[in-house]
Amino acid sequence: MTTEQEVREVAGRSRAAAAELAPLSRAEKDAALHEMADALVAASSDVLSANSLDLAAGRAAGLADGMLDRLALSPERIEGMAQGLRDVAGLPDPIGAVVRGYTLPNGLEVRQIRVPLGVVGIIYEARPNVTVDAAGLCLKSGNTALLRGSASAYHSNTALVGVLSEAAAKAGLPADAVQLVPGTDRESVTHLMRARGLVDVIIPRGGAGLIKNVVENSIVPVIETGVGNCHVYVDAAADLEMAAAIVMNSKVQRPSVCNSAETLLVHSAVAASFLPTVSSLLHEAGVTLHVDSFDLVPEGPLTVAAADVDWETEYNSLDLAVKVVDSVDEAVAHIRRWGSGHTEAIVSSDVRAIRRFSSRLDSAAVMVNASTRFTDGGEFGFGAEIGISTQKLHARGPMGLPEMTSTTYLVTGDGHVR
Structure with a gap:
């Protein structure tokens, strides 16, 4: 046979x-x-x-x-x-x-x-x-x-x-x-x-x-399930302590899974006060940062220059691409170009920014002031899941x-x- x-x-x-x-x-x-x-x-x-x-x-x-x-x-x-x-x-x-x-x-x-x-x-x-x-x-x-x-x-x-x-x-x-x-x-x-x-x-x-x-x-x-090029966007109106905790959890808790963050986008208005702090925390956890500029994150063993390939990569490892953006719209445009439609998170206290971010994205899940790691059947209260669908027909999300x-x-x- x-x-x-x-x-x-x-x-x-x-x-x-x-x-x-x-x-x-x-x-x-x-x-x-x-x-x-x-x-x-x-x-x-x-x-x-x-x-x-x-x-x-x-x-x-x-x-x-x-x-x-x-x-x-x-x-x-x-x-x-x-x-x-x-x-x-x-x-x-x-x-x-x-x-x-x-x-x-x-x-x-x-x-x-x-x-x-x-x-x-x-x-x-x-x-x-x-x-x-x-x-x-x-x-x-x-x-x-x-x-x-x-x-x-x-x-x-x-x-x-x-x-x-x-x-x-x-x-x-x-x-x-x-x-x-x-x-x-x-x-x-x-x-x-x-x-x-x-x-x-x-x-x-x-x-x-x-x-x-x-x-x-x-x-x-x-x-179609699984590929997770997930993003965390830290807005100009973000609570930076909260943002650091969300970034760390999204990236470090379990980096090999599809709901782990792969790119961090930071509004230029808070980049100078946020990036040095969160970079230090990420480096302590062994995360290599792929950055678009060395102005706020000095070059070193765990900091390298980002290329276009980094924006589209699902690392599944202790690697994180980092980019500074000037607006919510720039963050959304970046995600729509490079993302996989899995999970995106915004950290902000500005209701208008949150609405603009969530309404203009095309992903299976959007987290507001919460880690990307919550996109999961168990965490959503389903009890179990067969996978996380990133397509639009029949089923989407966990x-x-x-x-x-x-x-x-x-x-x-x-x-x-x-």
């Missing part, structure tokens, strides 16, 4: 399972999620053994420490993934929820209700926790999960999907509700992206290169359970004819 045939065969089984999964009750799905959580903890030793093979291969291949950390599992991380499944079980079921409903003058009752997307293909990089998170969110929203993790996590993902699939079947769900796409090379990814008619939507999670490849080459509909659904119009009559 060719790789294409293998991928299409798995996708076909996933589609058949989707028809069985869609009508299940919340109680049935929640019971399965708890069964999966318990099975995950019980199989910790087997999962860790599989993970050790991936870590050994990663070290031999020269994977960076940050990637190895993302790849590594531990008893604590496995328990955390299991708890995540239990948390998803505690969330409201979106399926069957009425988005809107009304009765027409002729007596027809019209209801728009949430239904599953169907078969959700997820292509992601070396983070085994995504395997469990995605499976749980797909199952709760009535979707089957067709998972294609990176080759670097193949053993871990195979073990995890085996545990989850067996537990789902034990709880009465179709065993094919959670499946791993066969293959470890790019060919299997290509065939998944071409399985239109079998796969309903693909969600890529990872770096810019992965997302670009999926968006440009998939003939299956794609929900994707919780409702965003994992489509809708159907259910029209009820009493012998009505047109």
